[in-house]
Amino acid sequence: xxxxxxxxxxxxxxxxxxxxxxxxxxxxxxxxxxxxxxxxxxxxxxxxxxxxxxxxxxxxxxxxxxxxxxxxxxxxxxxxxxxxxxxxxxxxxxxxxxxxxxxxxxxxxxxxxxxxxxxxxxxxxxxxxxxxxxxxxxxxxx
Amino acid sequence: xxxxxxxxxxxxxxxxxxxxxxxxxxxxxxxxxxxxxxxxxxxxxxxxxxxxxxxxxxxxxxxxxxxxxxxxxxxxxxxxxxxxxxxxxxxxxxxxxxxxxxxxxxxxxxxxxxxxxxxxxxxxxxxxxxxxxxxxxxxxxx
DNA sequence: TCAACAGTTTAGAATAAATATAATGTATTA
DNA sequence: TAATACATTATATTTATTCTAAACTGTTGA
Ligand SMILES: [Mn+2]
Ligand SMILES: [Mn+2]
Ligand SMILES: [Zn+2]
Ligand SMILES: [Zn+2]
Numbered sequence: 001x002x003x004x005x006x007x008x009x010x011x012x013x014x015x016x017x018x019x020x021x022x023x024x025x026x027x028x029x030x031x032x033x034x035x036x037x038x039x040x041x042x043x044x045x046x047x048x049x050x051x052x053x054x055x056x057x058x059x060x061x062x063x064x065x066x067x068x069x070x071x072x073x074x075x076x077x078x079x080x081x082x083x084x085x086x087x088x089x090x091x092x093x094x095x096x097x098x099x100x101x102x103x104x105x106x107x108x109x110x111x112x113x114x115x116x117x118x119x120x121x122x123x124x125x126x127x128x129x130x131x132x133x134x135x136x137x138x139x140x141x142x
Numbered sequence: 143x144x145x146x147x148x149x150x151x152x153x154x155x156x157x158x159x160x161x162x163x164x165x166x167x168x169x170x171x172x173x174x175x176x177x178x179x180x181x182x183x184x185x186x187x188x189x190x191x192x193x194x195x196x197x198x199x200x201x202x203x204x205x206x207x208x209x210x211x212x213x214x215x216x217x218x219x220x221x222x223x224x225x226x227x228x229x230x231x232x233x234x235x236x237x238x239x240x241x242x243x244x245x246x247x248x249x250x251x252x253x254x255x256x257x258x259x260x261x262x263x264x265x266x267x268x269x270x271x272x273x274x275x276x277x278x279x280x281x282x283x284x
Numbered sequence: 285t286c287a288a289c290a291g292t293t294t295a296g297a298a299t300a301a302a303t304a305t306a307a308t309g310t311a312t313t314a
Numbered sequence: 315t316a317a318t319a320c321a322t323t324a325t326a327t328t329t330a331t332t333c334t335a336a337a338c339t340g341t342t343g344a
Contacts, residue, residue, distance in 0.1 A: 017291065017340055040330080056294050061331070080217065080225040081302080082330065095262060110260040114272055118252040120237060124279035130256055130272050137266035159311055161321060182301080198323045203302070205321095223331080224301070 003031055014070045021055045025063050029073070035088040037076070037103040040064065043085075076103065078131070093130040106130070145173060156212045163197045167205050171215070177230040179218075179245040182206065185227075218245065220273070235272040248272070 007026035008018040016022060028046050029036055038046075040060060047055050064085060067073040076084040078096055084103055093106040114128050149168035150160040158164060170188050171178055180188075182202060189197050206227060209215040218226040220238055226245055235248040256270050 019292065019339075021293070054294095058295080058332085059293055062292085075222065077219050077222045080219045083222040093258075095260075095265075095267075097262075097265065098268070104262060106258060106260050110258060112254075112257045114256060114274075115254045116235075116248060116252060116272070116274060118237075118248050120239075120246060120276055122279055123237075123239065123276040124281075125237075126240070126275045126277045128272060128274045130258070130270060132256075132258060132270045133268045134262055134265040135268045137264055139266075159320065161310075163322070196323095200303085200324080201322055 003027060010072075014072075016066060016070070020053055021059050022063055024051050024053055024055060025060065029067075029087055035086065035105045037084055037086050039082050039084055041082070078103070091127070093132070095132050095134045097134050099135060104134075106132070145169060152214075156214075158208060158212070162195055163201050164205055166193050166195055166197060167202065171209075171229050177228065177247045179226055179228050181224050181226055183224070220245070233269070235274070237274050237276045239276050241277060246276075248274070 004023055004027070007023050007030070010026065011018040011022055024047060025043075028043065028050070029038075040057075043064070044055075044057060044060055047060070064073060068075055068085075071089055072087070074086045074089050076086050076094070078084050086103070088105055090108070092108050093111050095104040095106060096102070097104065111130055114130065116125070116128070146165055146169075149165050149172070152168065153160040153164055166189060167185075170185065170192070171180075182199075185206070186197075186199060186202055189202070206215060210217055210227075213231055214229075216228045216231050218228050218236070220226050221243075228245070230247055232250070234250050235253050237246040237248060238244070239246065253272055256272065258267070258270070
């Protein structure tokens with residue numbers, strides 16, 4: 001785990017003390033190049049399974065929120081009952097697979113610039129997000 | 143209130159018994175041509191203020207969900223802590239004013255068809271929604 | 285090196301949205 | 315109008331999330 005030092009750095013540079021709980025959470029979240037979408041419940045389960053250390057629910061929430069504040073994570077409220085979080089903090093869009101309850105990234109370049117003709121006086125657009133819901137394509141076309 | 147009969151009809155046609163609670167909720171929700179975006183809390187407050195009848199929270203939730211099922215309302219999970227609901231059940235998009243916590247409709251025609259280049263094998267797109275976050279435009283450009 | 289301080293973790297309590305329960309009430313139908 | 319199915323209600327429950335306050339740990343400067 002030469003990764004640990006990398007995370008210690010990342011945390012230090014953000015003014016967060018590198019505690020073993022935060023390093024563990026970093027490992028789970030960032031030890032891969034792939035985007036990771038998760039709910040708090042899922043994250044806790046993963047930590048419980050692979051860690052020798054225990055991390056309290058409060059710490060998981062606090063750390064996730066600290067990372068959001070620092071720009072390491074993004075919150076995606078897709079669901080009324082539970083938030084999703086995203087390690088991909090670049091501007092991008094999503095498929096949401098309604099059958100598997102799973103988010104899939106759509107790179108910004110894979111969506112033509114969204115052109116909105118309507119404007120609101122005194123307001124400017126800060127961000128535009130596209131969510132495309134997907135389901136099984138059961139066309140049996142031989 | 144010649145409206146009441148209209149709502150009684152609407153409810154009957156959907157297999158919902160026209161009770162005075164449901165009619166009242168219909169009045170609050172549908173007594174205008176304008177789209178109405180609301181949270182449960184806001185809806186309850188409005189009913190309390192303008193109605194002579196009392197409607198329990200359970201009935202508000204039950205009725206809102208019944209209307210969602212019937213296609214009279216749409217749920218919009220924008221916020222992790224509370225859902226928004228929408229009387230506009232046509233396919234459309236939204237501005238979300240982050241300062242006033244307010245949804246504003248964008249008609250489908252006001253957004254060019256969103257072209258997504260990425261596809262997921264075995265899956266087809268069911269719906270596409272655009273959410274544009276807006277904030278005050280404090281450019282003082284004389 | 286280590287004491288002092290600031291920041292962190294934790295168990296558990298609190299909050300609040302949403303849902304479930306089950307008793308009571310009401311609309312419908314014959 | 316009686317029987318029935320459905321609806322409303324107060325209340326309890328569930329569950330995600332946040333708060334609290336005490337114990338703990340990382341950092342820093344003497
Ligand atoms: Mn949050
Ligand atoms: Mn719901
Ligand atoms: Zn993503
Ligand atoms: Zn709308």
